Amino acid sequence: MKIAIIGFGAAAIGFIEKMKDTGNEIHIFEKSKDIYSTSISGIRADGKLFVSKEMGGNLDTDIDLQKDLVDFWIGKSGNGEYETGHSFRNKDYYIQFYEKGFQPIISDFYHLGTDQLKEILFNIYEEFRSLPNIHFHFETPVSNIIVEGGHVKINNNETFDKVVVAVGRSGHKLIKAIIKQYPEIVLDSTKVDIGVRLELPNHIVEDLNKEMYEFKVRYKSKTGYMVRTFCNNPSGYVITENYGDITLVNGHAKLKEKSENTNFAILTTVQLTQPFNDPIGYGIHIAGMSNMLGGKRVILQMRNVSY
Numbered sequence: 482m483k484i485a486i487i488g489f490g491a492a493a494i495g496f497i498e499k500m501k502d503t504g505n506e507i508h509i510f511e512k513s514k515d516i517y518s519t520s521i522s523g524i525r526a527d528g529k530l531f532v533s534k535e536m537g538g539n540l541d542t543d544i545d546l547q548k549d550l551v552d553f554w555i556g557k558s559g560n561g562e563y564e565t566g567h568s569f570r571n572k573d574y575y576i577q578f579y580e581k582g583f584q585p586i587i588s589d590f591y592h593l594g595t596d597q598l599k600e601i602l603f604n605i606y607e608e609f610r611s612l613p614n615i616h617f618h619f620e621t622p623v624s625n626i627i628v629e630g631g632h633v634k635i636n637n638n639e640t641f642d643k644v645v646v647a648v649g650r651s652g653h654k655l656i657k658a659i660i661k662q663y664p665e666i667v668l669d670s671t672k673v674d675i676g677v678r679l680e681l682p683n684h685i686v687e688d689l690n691k692e693m694y695e696f697k698v699r700y701k702s703k704t705g706y707m708v709r710t711f712c713n714n715p716s717g718y719v720i721t722e723n724y725g726d727i728t729l730v731n732g733h734a735k736l737k738e739k740s741e742n743t744n745f746a747i748l749t750t751v752q753l754t755q756p757f758n759d760p761i762g763y764g765i766h767i768a769g770m771s772n773m774l775g776g777k778r779v780i781l782q783m784r785n786v787s788y
């Protein structure tokens with residue numbers, strides 16, 4: 482079978498790893514210039530993995546599979562180095578947060594670091610590209626996918642038996658085009674996660690960072706919205722992400738180089754109702770207004786628009 486994968490990010494890597502020995506002919510189309518070039522792809526920042534029964538949105542992922550995934554990424558580092566912590570396995574912390582109305586989330590965290598992630602990505606790429614059935618096509622943005630007679634045509638050009646679209650959030654334009662053409666594939670387009678990122682001096686959250694690496698809690702606000710902490714970066718860095726029309730913020734931490742601050746996000750899932758069906762558009766408008774108010778300095782985190 483001839484398979485196309487659009488995007489070379491975390492999802493594509495998982496798929497290729499499973500399929501690499503099946504003898505299928507696999508072509509990866511990636512819009513970035515090459516494996517070294519920076520992009521907004523999340524695969525290049527932070528590298529935090531978790532094993533938890535209580536996290537992961539609506540996906541119920543087997544705990545052994547989660548552990549296998551962690552081992553896979555750590556194994557690709559070549560040196561086995563990472564940071565770790567255990568969120569709310571400590572009963573005293575659990576009770577302290579619970580008494581204040583928070584729902585503590587039990588999870589194990591493993592942090593590879595933005596710096597080390599570069600080498601890991603390179604190691605994975607080198608292994609894949611050495612296989613005769615795997616072909617990389619960089620600098621090849623896909624803007625068009627057509628399903629025709631049981632086959633799939635990409636960019637009005639080459640035809641494949643199957644296509645895997647794994648473009649992450651920087652691929653939202655392609656996703657929008659696909660769902661416009663094939664609305665029947667959409668399971669849900671009514672949710673968007675919106676939030677803010679906070680940065681604190683390390684000493685304020687030092688004990689939590691040491692014990693848990695990431696402290697994970699949910700809280701039901703007075704307005705009825707469920708809010709949660711997300712993506713804690715001890716001794717980390719806040720960065721801006723430029724998506725052309727809008728600027729957003731994100732955070733990450735390195736394994737070796739440390740700052741004196743910790744940053745984390747507080748997110749809420751906004752669930753809207755029919756006829757609303759454009760969570761990306763909604764998020765982009767809010768981000769645009771926030772940029773306008775702050776003269777390009779107000780920053781907002783938008784995450785995982787779900788379909």
Ligand SMILES: Cc1cc2nc3c(=O)[nH]c(=O)nc-3n(C[C@H](O)[C@H](O)[C@H](O)COP(=O)(O)OP(=O)(O)OC[C@H]3O[C@@H](n4cnc5c(N)ncnc54)[C@H](O)[C@@H]3O)c2cc1C
Binds near residue numbers: 731
């Ligand atoms: C700063 C940051 C930190 C993060 N930290 C963590 C973390 O610590 N732990 C964690 O679990 N998650 C983290 N995430 C989230 C995680 O990175 C994403 O959930 C994950 O990368 C999504 O995988 P993906 O393969 O769907 O997309 P991505 O990894 O984003 O990959 C998509 C790829 O598709 C390419 N692409 C896009 N459009 C096209 C197109 N039209 N044609 C061809 N190629 C295209 C992009 O260039 C990109 O390489 C972080 C995200 C960010 C931005």
